[in-house]
Amino acid sequence: MKEVLIVMPSMKMGGAEKSLISLLNRLTPDVQKELEISVEVMVANTNGELYGEIPTFIKQVEAPADFRVFITTIKELISSKNWTVCGMLRKIQWQIEKRVCKNAEGLSENEMYWKKMSKYLKSLKKEYDVAISYMDGAASYYVVDKVFAKKKIIWVHNQIEKLNISKVFLNDFFSKVNGIVTISDLCVESIVRIFPEYSKKVYAIPNLSDKFLIQKQSEAFFPEEFKNKRKPIILSIGRLVNQKGFDIGIEAAKELSNRGLDFVWFIMGNGPLKNDLQQLIEKKQLHDKVMLMGVRKNPYPYMKQCDIVFQPSRYEGKSIVLDEAKILMKPIVSSEYDTVYDQIENNVTGIIAKLDANDLADALERLISSESVRYRFAENLAHKMEIMPDEFEMYKSVLTGEV
Numbered sequence: 061m062k063e064v065l066i067v068m069p070s071m072k073m074g075g076a077e078k079s080l081i082s083l084l085n086r087l088t089p090d091v092q093k094e095l096e097i098s099v100e101v102m103v104a105n106t107n108g109e110l111y112g113e114i115p116t117f118i119k120q121v122e123a124p125a126d127f128r129v130f131i132t133t134i135k136e137l138i139s140s141k142n143w144t145v146c147g148m149l150r151k152i153q154w155q156i157e158k159r160v161c162k163n164a165e166g167l168s169e170n171e172m173y174w175k176k177m178s179k180y181l182k183s184l185k186k187e188y189d190v191a192i193s194y195m196d197g198a199a200s201y202y203v204v205d206k207v208f209a210k211k212k213i214i215w216v217h218n219q220i221e222k223l224n225i226s227k228v229f230l231n232d233f234f235s236k237v238n239g240i241v242t243i244s245d246l247c248v249e250s251i252v253r254i255f256p257e258y259s260k261k262v263y264a265i266p267n268l269s270d271k272f273l274i275q276k277q278s279e280a281f282f283p284e285e286f287k288n289k290r291k292p293i294i295l296s297i298g299r300l301v302n303q304k305g306f307d308i309g310i311e312a313a314k315e316l317s318n319r320g321l322d323f324v325w326f327i328m329g330n331g332p333l334k335n336d337l338q339q340l341i342e343k344k345q346l347h348d349k350v351m352l353m354g355v356r357k358n359p360y361p362y363m364k365q366c367d368i369v370f371q372p373s374r375y376e377g378k379s380i381v382l383d384e385a386k387i388l389m390k391p392i393v394s395s396e397y398d399t400v401y402d403q404i405e406n407n408v409t410g411i412i413a414k415l416d417a418n419d420l421a422d423a424l425e426r427l428i429s430s431e432s433v434r435y436r437f438a439e440n441l442a443h444k445m446e447i448m449p450d451e452f453e454m455y456k457s458v459l460t461g462e463v
Contacts, residue, residue, distance in 0.1 A: 062097045062189035064459055065121070065207065067199045069131045071108035073329065073355050074299060075380035076195050076217050079267035081113045086270070086452050087459075089117055097190075097459055104131035104199070109355050126181045127206070131198055150180055171229045174201045181206055190461035196223065204233045211461040213239040217267075218377035219250040219398065222303075227254060234258050239463035241265050243378040246399045263463055265454045269383045271445070278360035278388055285353065286365050291322045292428045295366035297359055297381045298373070300331030300352075305372035305395060307333075307340060311417035312372065314344040316424060323428050325350045325370065328359055364388050367434060368427050372420055373397060382410075387445065391437040393423045409441050 071077050087099050103111060104123040114120065123131075134151055183206045191209035193200040200214040214237050216223075220230070234240060234255055240262045242248055252259045286293060298304040306327060313325055327337075327350065334352060341350045356362060363369065369385040371394040382403045385392050392410030394400050404410040413423040427434050457463050 064190045065188045070105035071111040073109045082268040082270035211238040216242040278364035292367040294325040297328045300333040309372035312420035315421035389438045389441040391434045
């Protein structure tokens with residue numbers, strides 16, 4: 061029986077986190093027995109919305125206090141009261157140092173933070189057969205430097221060029237692992253282009269979406285926010301960060317409003333740009349058309365009842381939101397980025413538009429104005445779902461360390 065550890069920094073609402081929940085739900089005791097593995101999960105910051113969704117049959121390992129402090133923000137630590145004095149002092153020290161120290165090596169803030177503070181983190185005492193970081197960044201650094209395991213596998217959830225990570229710094233970690241898993245063929249190409257020496261240990265395994273669980277959860281309730289709405293409902297789900305392009309989406313919404321189109325757009329998610337986006341909504345006088353609704357533990361009833369799923373991202377590795385929209389047969393409007401063509405067949409299952417307010421507005425107008433086009437896209441998605449492969453099979457080789 062192989063001992064397997066999966067490490068995550070947090071379980072906040074996000075694509076990688078939802079994919080992990082789908083994976084863990086598939087790893088029932090019978091499946092683990094069949095694969096001859098025993099799976100343990102370590103989540104450093106337990107404040108996330110999806111933490112409670114980890115199945116009870118999955119054994120959880122408490123993250124060491126020093127790693128927990130390393131991952132968690134000062135504000136979250138204070139509110140949770142789950143911290144050590146030494147850890148907190150080091151974290152405050154870092155907040156001061158990063159404002160004054162020179163970054164001669166060209167490292168990102170996260171890389172500098174790891175290089176400076178990781179020496180204070182103790183290694184895990186237990187040795188595993190397979191240790192997996194399911195998220196790039198600190199979780200990967202921790203697995204590589206602080207976990208004893210016969211095989212180590214790390215996940216990269218985006219094209220490597222988009223992550224603002226030093227090549228020298230990343231090479232140090234890539235050289236020490238047995239497998240690098242990323243979520244699309246384009247992401248594989250991105251890694252191999254920069255690190256050709258690791259081409260034989262880079263694999264593409266798409267994010268996992270539990271089709272039947274999503275369909276079941278989508279029937280849980282009818283969203284109160286959607287009641288009495290007699291206009292097309294647009295829905296976006298994602299962190300309120302620059303990557304997701306909601307600022308450009310708001311510009312597109314203003315263009316639609318100027319054209320006299322009737323609609324309402326709900327944006328589900330939290331993040332550091334919440335106040336900026338709310339101010340932009342007010343500035344554009346869209347408060348009755350664009351709503352920031354925060355996070356919902358179960359987003360699927362909202363997706364099931366909306367008319368259009370809208371994703372104006374600047375880039376994605378492989379969008380789990382688009383996979384979920386396809387499962388629920390929702391017409392999609394997405395911005396154009398490198399990997400979007402892996403998920404959407406343009407003008408068949410959705411519309412791909414340039415990352416431009418006018419182009420996005422044109423695509424949205426086409427779906428807002430035509431129920432028949434929305435119906436045709438939904439029918440096409442239903443057909444595509446019938447032949448969708450079971451991606452869980454691809455995960456088995458990772459869990460058993462055979463990649």
